[in-house]
Each structure stands twice: as structure tokens, then as C-alpha cells.
Amino acid sequence: MPIWLELLILLLLTYGGGLAIGWVIWGRNRSGENHG
Amino acid sequence: MRSLHRVRIAVLAGALLVVLLALLGAQMNASAMIERMSQQAARGIAEAGGRPVRALFVSPNGWPSRHPLLIGGERLDEDVRGRVAKAVAAVPGVAGVRWADGNTLADSAASIPSPRHCEQDVAGLLRARTIRFEESSARIDAASRSLVNEVAAALRPCLGSIISVTGHTDSSGSEAANLALSLARAEAVRDALVARGIPRGGLRVRGLGSQRPVEGLSPADPANRRIEFAVVATEPITPTPVDMPGPR
Numbered sequence: 001m002p003i004w005l006e007l008l009i010l011l012l013l014t015y016g017g018g019l020a021i022g023w024v025i026w027g028r029n030r031s032g033e034n035h036g
Numbered sequence: 037m038r039s040l041h042r043v044r045i046a047v048l049a050g051a052l053l054v055v056l057l058a059l060l061g062a063q064m065n066a067s068a069m070i071e072r073m074s075q076q077a078a079r080g081i082a083e084a085g086g087r088p089v090r091a092l093f094v095s096p097n098g099w100p101s102r103h104p105l106l107i108g109g110e111r112l113d114e115d116v117r118g119r120v121a122k123a124v125a126a127v128p129g130v131a132g133v134r135w136a137d138g139n140t141l142a143d144s145a146a147s148i149p150s151p152r153h154c155e156q157d158v159a160g161l162l163r164a165r166t167i168r169f170e171e172s173s174a175r176i177d178a179a180s181r182s183l184v185n186e187v188a189a190a191l192r193p194c195l196g197s198i199i200s201v202t203g204h205t206d207s208s209g210s211e212a213a214n215l216a217l218s219l220a221r222a223e224a225v226r227d228a229l230v231a232r233g234i235p236r237g238g239l240r241v242r243g244l245g246s247q248r249p250v251e252g253l254s255p256a257d258p259a260n261r262r263i264e265f266a267v268v269a270t271e272p273i274t275p276t277p278v279d280m281p282g283p284r
Binding site: 014 | 050057059063066101
């Protein structure tokens, strides 16, 4: 497996993990919209 | 719904940025990385005595890779190939090793328990002590149970081999009875080993009666009552070759 592919997979997983955590913490009930 | 649309665009833009970052990062670091690994691998190969072997850190498509391809080792024997592959695999950063001309397990024979070893281990255990039976019975003496435990433990690395369990008796009594008794005792030992987790299919029992006394002993000597273990066919279980070269 080329190094760029390994790095790409690693970074994409990290990015996806970060998005998932953010969604769980802030995004689920979108409370920001209700309170302006 | 406008904000959802904007979020989607932001996520995609982020992903694109990540892809660019990965490609750029690989572009900047990969060549220095494989340069360092090549040098360390070459040193390891030389130390392992595999001079003609070269480790190429490229993927099948020619990209820099952490999975080196070993070439030039066609004439080396398996032992040296094993050492070479191990030396290269030990270089920090190397992910897995493969040979250009088919693979051999990177773990050298030394780390795979050889079935002969088990035979010797068991023989060593039984040299000092013997598995004893109750008089003219095939019940294993209670005092010998711990010895059977040790024998089972010594046989465990050789699972996958065929191990023969042979019972012997001294020459007192009729030979027909001795044959039956020696077989029954060998079977008792087999059952005891099966109860301790040794697969039944790998154990072959035989009873030889008093036909083969211990060398140097008279056939009537009670010390001839014994159980012998021998590895008949060798087929040791090898470690799962996870990201390591498999058999050639």
C-alpha cells in the first residue's frame, strides 16, 4: 500500500471521527437554532 | 434548510482539504522516510547474511511504500531468508515484508516450536518420573496426574502433529494380557490428555506389551512398564501470518 494512501485513510478517518464527535456533542438537537 | 446546505458544503470542503493534506504530506515525507528505511534495511540484511538481497520500498504501482519487496534472494536457503525478512521487518516504520519470488515465513524456524522439541521435552519429563498405573489396571495413579498435566503442557506447542502414545509392560503374566493392558494404559493416557485439551485426532495409541523392554533392562524389570511419546508426523501449527509473508 502506498504511503499516500495510508496517510489519506488515516486523515480521513480522523476527520470523520472529529465530525462524528462534533455532531454527537453539538449537532444532534441543533439547540443553537432555537435560541438564536 | 439553507444552513444544512452550507454545512454539507463545509464538510465536503473539509474532506477535500484533508485529501490535499494527505497527498501533500506524503509527497513531502515519503521519500525521506523510505530512504531512511532502505538504509536501515540494507544494514539489517547485511547483518543477517543475505548480501544479494535488496529491499525495495515501492508498492506494485511504483509508489513509495512501507511494505518492502525483497528481491535477489532466490538462492538463499529458507533459514537465511527467514532471518533477512525478520531483519527488514524489524526496521522501525516497516509495515510488512514480502519476497518477489514467493514468500517464506518471516519468523525463522527458531521461533516455531519444532515437534522434535516437544518429543524431547516429554522424554525429559518422563526420564525422571513415570506415569504410574494402579496394579494390573489402566487407571492412572493419582500421584501421576500432575505429571500428565506437565506432559499435556509440553505437547501443546506441537498441536497439529501426530503424536504416538505407546504403552509397554514388563514380561510378567501372559503376553496377550500384557498387550491388552499396555494398549489400555496408552488409551488411558490419551483420554487423560484429551481431557486436558489435546485434540484426540492428533494422538495415536499403541500397546506393545513386553516386546520392547528398555535398552539394558531385563524384560522382567518393572521399570519396563511405561508410556512413550513420539512425534510421528510433523505438522506444527504456525502463527497466523498477519501482514507477514506466508509459505512459499
